[in-house]
Amino acid sequence: MLAVSAPAASATRTRTSSLFDRRLVRAGAAMAVGLGIAAGISVAGGGVAAAAPVMCVSPPSDNDIQVSDTASCGAMANDGGLSRASAMESGTAVSVANGEGSSTTTYANGFGTSLGTSTGSGQAYAISLGGGIARSAANDGATTVAIAGWGSGATVDSTGVDCVGALSLAFNLNTGQFCAMR
Secondary structure (H helix, E strand, O other): OHHHHHHHHHHHHHHHHHHHHHHHHHHHHHHHHHHHHHHHHHHHHHHHOOOOOEEEEEOOOOEEEEEEOOEEEEEEEEOOOEEEEEEOOOOEEEEEEEOOOEEEEEEEOOOOEEEEEEEOOOEEEEEEOOOOEEEEEEOOOOEEEEEEOOOOEEEEEOOEEEEEOOOEEEEEOOOOOEEEEO
16 A cells, blocks of 8 residues: 555646646746837837936935926835836836835836835835836735736735736745736
């Protein structure tokens, strides 16, 4: 009886490992595609901007707020944190870092809204394009990324990930949670 159950347990471990490997490969592929799309769109969209881009960084400013025509951003950091936000074309980006972490809302355009927050040594990244809403929150030591395309939403924090609408991607590198909508 032991000889029969030992191979079954080994086969179960092999199937679980294989399933995990496939999920890991799919997550990596989804992240690469999403980041490639966001990078390509930001490069292509950069040439047609109606409003001048705004960039907010804290420090050196305690609470940096910039507005140019219809684009706006805000960055606030304290306790040694670093916060960056940038927006153009009616985009709004807000970034807050509390502690040694960094929060980067790297890009918001076309009525898009990007929100990023980090605490401790967390790193949060949010990108929104053409009316998308991206929210990324990272706790101590975590790295999170949210990318939202036209009219979609992407959220990632310590409680999980959520993607709504086309061209949305969210993942937490510490927990391995991810979602992607195409």
